[in-house]
Amino acid sequence: MKFYTLIITLLISSLTYSQDDTKAKSILDAMAKKFQAYKGMVIEFSLTMENAQEEIKETAKGKAWVSGKQYKIDLMGVETYFDGTTQWSYMKDAEEVNVTTPDPKDNNSFDPSKLFSTYTEGYKIRYIQEVFENTRALHIIDLLPIDVKGSEFNRIRIKVDKDKNIIYQMIRFGKDGNDYTITITKITEDSSLVPAMFKYDPKQHPGVEIIDLRD
Secondary structure, X not given: OOOOOOOOOOOOOOOOOOHHHHHHHHHHHHHHHXXXXXXXXXXXXXXXXXXXXXXXXXXXXXXXXXXXXXXEEEEOOEEEEEOOOOEEEEEOOOOEEEEEOOOOOOOOOOOHHHOOOOOOOOEEEEEEEEEEEOOEEEEEEEEEEOOOOOOOEEEEEEXXXXXXXXXXXXXXXXXXXXEEEEEEEEEEEOOOOOHHHHOOOHHHOOOOEEEEOOO
């Protein structure tokens, strides 16, 4: 699941913005500035995959540790480590680790280090409306991929908590009918994260097979 192996790149196009687009950019800029000041953070979230046609709905809870471009994700029995260059995906049940080098241009995958930032190109941005949901005032913003044919999804909907100035929820509407929703339940600043925690340590997992898929 590519969407699992990242957290969403918030990109906006370099096109001239309409009034609503400018409002959306201002909201995202303010949110990014807030979290870019963090030396590290811990994000607790839930991930839901839903396919209405197939009557499928599955939800899992996850946790991510982020420091700069480095991250670790624990979700659905898989621990994913990324030190800024190399990614290790440790599948606990299979006792197997896949080693890869992620493509930084791959917007179809999920990169938590980009959750609040790096929105420079790739999407058209649209401010939709302000709504109240679950006692929250939310800004609704849509990101529409410029490369429609090359994208695996039609749009990303972002819900920003107006009062806390943080992402509350993101929904990716897939062309295959699979919609993925990430709901943020808690974000905590943590300056104690060290580089070693973003690398897979084989000494901590004796007997686990390592499969190197790098070119």
